[in-house]
Amino acid sequence: MRIGGIQKSTLIDYPGKVAATIFVSGCNFKCPFCYNPELVLAEEIKKHPLIPEEKIWEFLEERKGFLDGVVICGGEPTIYDDLPDFIEKIQEMGFLIKLDTNGSRPEMLRQLIELNLLDYAAMDVKAPKKRYKTVVGADIDVGQIDKSIKLLKKGVIDFEFRTTLVPGLVEKKDILEIVKWISPAPKYFLQNFQSQGKLLNPKLAKAKSFPDEYLEKLKEEITPHFDVCQIR
Template sequence: MILAGLQKNSFIDFPGKISCVLFTTGCNFICPYCHNADLARGEYPARFKLAQVIDFLKSRRGMLEGVAITGGEPTLEGGIVDLCRAVKSLGYPVKLDTNGSRPAVLRGLLEQGLVDFIAMDIKAPLNDYHPFSRDPKIHERLAASIRMIMESAPAYEFRTTCAAPFVNANSVETIARTIEGAACYVLQPFNRRAVCLDPEFNRRQDPTLFPDEMMRLKTLAAPFVRTCMIR
């Protein structure tokens, strides 16, 4: 297994823990505002073998409190089970970032107790994913992942990157109704300085939703979930 990147320290990627971040490469979505464009395209900013990562994690025992695995889309990686099992064998909790498109992989990880926290991105209402995925059944897979996470994940959050024109009051309320009763829903402002998968995305127009609009979206979503926050 080859990993595309390793961030040695993070205070924000694993809620409540000092973590390192492991990056896989390749994604089955085509989100125009994606800020990990090289990873999404399957390119390798760096190359780390699993053995190198394990050696690093062994050397950081007592300093790191968890490991976050992100991408790209980690559930596309054939070695994701082996990676999570190796990390867990060293005593580290595992957080997984996912787009939710592969519920069968999530089920396997959860049934084997290999993930402690799942963060699933929800891009838009489930029937409006055509800008992000060409899979005609993607809404079914996403719905299955949402149900599974809410029923089985030890800890989790759902997240929406708030970038116009994809996100507005109607879409956020629809998403919040879809995950009604969820433990946590996070609204993330789009970073207009990001280099996007579509290089023209934030050049054609300003997709930023400013603080007053973000607060409005939070107010709309909050009644449907236990915790709603802007990060």
């Protein structure tokens, strides 16, 4: 595993739990609105030293009893074939595991679920099928995303879908198409675009977040398709 960062404590990344977040370096997407270009762009990755795994084990050993769980996000964790071993080791230390994924590797996701290595998964559904490649900036196989959606919807583990709205890129009409694709589903979260900080495409820094009313109205319209539908 290539570890690019760790947040030692968070109350918001893992629903209802106190958790640490491990940021895996490397991603197979290039979303222009990505907030973590230092985990995605090769030239940025080079500038940021990786954290040796031993440091992670030392940290987690100290936090036993204080943290409920560990969130593994990225970058994209599922691109690494040693992810199951990595998670197993964390799980053996007594922590719950939440995985954040872009859903591009359903076979890895299936393996993790079958091995009982996940307690919760959050999958980004970034765009309607037809616009997926454009929105994520990569020539990906959208069929793999569809497989991950279907896999999670079997309901073997607790999970959520989520989408970030991005001005000019992912707007109301896109959300309505995504909803047709993924619903019915237990939990769906809408996330507003944030321009603070460094974005993968710096041109987007000037774009504005959507007004609260825009998201509220949209949420009301799509809520009947989910058990829980919220704005983050």
